[in-house]
Structure formats: C-alpha cells, structure tokens
Amino acid sequence: MVQRSETGKNRSRTVPCTGHAAGILLAAGISKRFGRPKQLALLGGRSLLRRVLDSALASDLEKVYLVLGHDSGQVRKHLRPYGGKTKLELVDNPDYLRGMGSSLARGIEAAGDNWRAYMVLLADQPLVTPELINSMLAALSGSNKSIAVPVFKGRRGNPVLFSGRWYSDLCRLKDDFGGRHLVAANPAEVTEVEVDAEHYFWDVDRREDLKRLESFRLPARSSGRQ
Secondary structure (H helix, E strand, O other): OEOOOOOOOOOOOOOOOOOOEEEEEEEOOOOOOOOOOHHHOEEOOEEHHHHHHHHHHHOOOOEEEEEEEOEHHHHHHHOHHHOOOOOEEEEEOOOHHHOHHHHHHHHHHHHOOOOOEEEEEEOOOOOOOHHHHHHHHHHHHOOOOOEEEEEEOOEEOOOEEEEHHHHHHHHOOOOOOOOHHHHHHOHHHEEEEEEOOOHHHOOOOOHHHHHHHHOOOOOOOOOOOO
C-alpha cells in the first residue's frame, strides 16, 4: 500500500495536522469530455463520487466539504443516503463554470480558516483510499513542510494536502487554476509521499477511462464514519 515519505526525515516537527484536517472534495464540473455527469457514473456498482466520498469519510479527515455545481440537484438526490453524516457538508458553487479554481476557493471559504490542513480531492479519482489520505496527513505532520503530494516513480498526483498557512492563497484561486501552481511555485515547501502503485492517480475524463477502471480489481468498500 502506501509507504511513508523519507522527505523531511529528522526535521523539526510542525504543528500536527493529523486529526484536525478538512477535505475539500470537488464535484462541480460539467464533464464535457465524458458527455454526462461523470461523478455519477457507476464503477463496480458504486458511483465515482461515492467511492471517493466513502474513502474520505472513512479517513482521519475530520470534515469533508463536497463542492457541487453542474447538475447539483441530481447529485444531491444521489447523496440522500449520506444525509445523517455530520462529517459531510455540501457546498454549492454558483460560479462553477469558471473552473476548478473557483470551486476549490469556494470549498476552502466554506471550511473556514480554523483548520490546520486542507486536502483537495477530486470526484473523478475513485481509487483513492483512506490509507493514502491518512499517510499523507501523517507525512505532513511529521515534516516541516507545508504541502504534501503523493508520488509514484517520480510522477506526482492527487490528492494534494495544504497546511493552513495556504488558506488565503487557496481562497484567491479563480477560473481553472487549481492548487497545482502553488505546488509548482513552492518546491521547498513540498514533501512527497511515495505510493506503491500508479492506480491511485487514475482519473476519468472520457468513457474509455471508465472502461480501463472496470478491468481493475476494485478495492473493498470503506465504511464511512459519522
């Protein structure tokens, strides 16, 4: 599964983020290349969105802010079984057509500035696991860095974890610029979390991407916590 990062080893410990972090799950896009709301597409009997959401709810994230936009009414109906989960909060982004940066900023604003860390998750990456999320929380907590990213054989992927010091910068994101440019512009602040397989990074942009995932042995369902 996930291996602890050696980046930042033996460095002074910063304020711990494990157990006091929020997840920002982005599910507001129009799925133009997929042709229909891809977050509701089924994979192994469960939607892409529910797969990511279940992993986030089963992890050490204390709260999950799910940002909705396109077809938000349909997505809300799809999420009715989650109505009793106090760990989940739905957030509408009326400006979702402006792009991912707009949705991320809206989610960060909704979460507020009292979190030690914010993890950005994507609704079209259904193979993210609670173990990956927790390993990233632990890696950032154990280093003096302020950003954590998963990496496989030198290739970085999502989700991305930002410490609370980036709150204002994340709130200023707009259009289709997500947090990636903050990572690229601040290499000294990044700790890499080595993972043992590439599939954690697989996303669904087109229907053929979904077919590839259907041939993969899917992980067992995670039980979300309230």
